[in-house]
Amino acid sequence: MEFREKLLQFKFHIVFAFLFSLLIAALVTFSPGFLTVLSYFWPLFLSTALFLAAVFFFARTSDLPTSSTISSDGSGVKLAAEGILDYVVGGQEEESDLLDSFTKLD
Known part of the structure; x- marks a missing residue:
C-alpha cells in the first residue's frame, strides 16, 4: 500500500x-539527418562565415580613432551621428517633395 x-x-x-x-x-x-540539414543550409552557413571573416578583417586592418581625435565629452561622436542622421533625413525630404509633386498634378 x-x-x-x-x-x-x-x-x-x-x-x-x-x-x-x-x-x-x-x-x-x-x-532529418545532420548531413541532410547541412546540405540544405550550406549556402547560408558559407555566406555567414564569409561575412564574419570580412568583418574581422576590416576590424583588424582599419585604423581606430585615437583618444586625441575624439574629445572626452563625446562631441565628435555626436557630430558624426548628426551627419549620418542628416543624410538619412535628407533622403526622406526628397521623397516627400516627390510625393507632393505627384499629388499636385490636378
Whole structure:
C-alpha cells in the first residue's frame, strides 16, 4: 500500500516523463539527418562565415580613432551621428517633395 501512495504522489511527474520520452523518441525517429540539414543550409552557413571573416578583417586592418581625435565629452561622436542622421533625413525630404509633386498634378 505504501508503494501505491508514493506512485500516486508522483503521478504527474511520471506522466510528464513518459510524454517527454515519447516526444524525444518521435523527434529522433522522424527528424532529418545532420548531413541532410547541412546540405540544405550550406549556402547560408558559407555566406555567414564569409561575412564574419570580412568583418574581422576590416576590424583588424582599419585604423581606430585615437583618444586625441575624439574629445572626452563625446562631441565628435555626436557630430558624426548628426551627419549620418542628416543624410538619412535628407533622403526622406526628397521623397516627400516627390510625393507632393505627384499629388499636385490636378
